[in-house]
Amino acid sequence: MTVLVTGGAGYIGSHMVLALVDAGEKVVVLDNLSNGFRWAVHPAAELIxxxxxxxxxxxxxxxxxxxxxxxxxxxxxVVPESVADPLGYYLANTVKTRALFAAAVAAGVKHVIFSSTAAVYGTPEHNPVREDARPHPESPYGTSKLMSELMLADAAKAHGLAYVVLRYFNVAGADPDGRSGQSTPNATHLIKVCCEAVLGLRPGVSVFGTDFPTADGTGVRDYIQVSDLVAAHLDALRHLRKGGGNLTLNCGYGRGYSVLEVIEMVKRVSGVDFPVTLGPRRPGDPAAIVAGADRIRGEIGWRPKFDDLTTIVGQALAWERIQAARRAA
Incomplete structure (x- = not known):
């Protein structure tokens, strides 16, 4: 049974391809290479x-x-980008996803695993936030993903699709074997930005918002290691193949770190100091969001292996050094 991975040349998608190939699966990748890379696709997978x-x-x-x-x-x-370009995000994340779902139904696809986001919750009333919390996205990015979730659920009822929706929290780190990592130019992921500052690729790190109602005034997020995240996708695939029911699941560890805590962790792990600039909040950023992570463990048996911020930062730093060596070669 072959698995189609859309966006399989990108950060998370390339890790999914690695995990599927490692598991002995046949894989086809469909990617327009707007943000992905040919070299990131495992040679055993077919790239279209x-x-x-x-x-x-x-x-x-x-x-x-x-x-x-x-x-x-x-x-x-990218949340701030979606605020500036909402129609672009509804095109990329909703209109194009609708076309994919229509093609899947027409061609008789049985299972869909959909990458959604914690941004569908907006600023939750309670943390950790559970899957049954009322969605209230505060950015076009979150709304575009929620609309796609609703489309998928309706298509499943009408056409017999089976699906798992996975709502990602903040994805970070890299493949433990150094085969892939976050490679997007000008990426906005905090840990990657900090690692680039360590290597002198950025002049420093900007903190957006110091007046949130959190312990140190900066935003709090739940950081999930990318290989743990794709392991959840494999667990979801096994669930669907066994005839399991449709699910919507959070992908996070259930523990949050503030922006300043992450910055200090990167400095400690790297042994390098770098400038930090404090600035105002960005539109669409919630104060704090942490995953309620019990359901994913109970429903599909997910067991993370890299639930440790020190490990995640170390992997991200190692990947940035691999990237720097590749550029210098």
């Missing part, structure tokens, strides 16, 4: 350069390769 909105292409791929399951990662993911 194209867009998920091309319904004819998706149908041909599914039918020709006997694909039964789709893991959908392709998306735009």
């Amino acid at each position: 350069v194209g867009d998920v909105s091309d319904q004819d292409l998706v149908e041909r791929i599914v039918k020709a390769r006997g694909i039964e399951s789709i893991a959908h990662f392709a998306a735009k993911i």
Whole structure:
């Protein structure tokens, strides 16, 4: 049974491909390479350069390769950018996802694993936030993902699709074997930004918001290691293949760190100091969001291996050094 991974040349998608290949699965990657890289795709996987909105292409791929399951990662993911360009985000994350789902239904796909986000919750009333909390996205990014969740649920009822929606918290770290990591130029992920500052690739780190109602005034997030995240996708795939029901699950550890705590951790792990600039909040950023992480363990048996911020930072630093060596070669 072949798995189609959309966005499989990107950060999280490439790790999913690694995990599937390691598990002996046949993998086809569909990526337009707008944010992904050919070199990031495992050589055992087939890469097809194209867009998920091309319904004819998706149908041909599914039918020709006997694909039964789709893991959908392709998306735009930067919250402030979505505030500035909402229509671009609704196109990339909602309109194109609708086209993918239509092609999946037409071609007889059985299972869909959908990459969603904790941004659907906005600023939750309670932390940790559970999956049954009322969604209240505060950015077009979060709204675009919530709309896709609703589309998937409705399509499943009408056409018999089986699905798992995984709501990501803050993804960080890299493949423990150094095969892939966060490589997007000008990425906004805090840990990556800090690691680039360690290596002198950035002049320093900007903190957006110091007056949040948190212990130190900076935003608090739940950081999940990328290999643990994709392990949840494999657990979700096994669940669906066994005939399990449709699920919506948080992907996080249930513990939060503030922006300043993360910065200090990167400084400690690296042994390098770097400038930190304090600034105002960005639109769309909640004060704090931490995953209620019990359901994912109970429903699909997920057991994380890298639930340690020191480890996550160390992996991210190691990947940045690999990237620097590649650029210098």
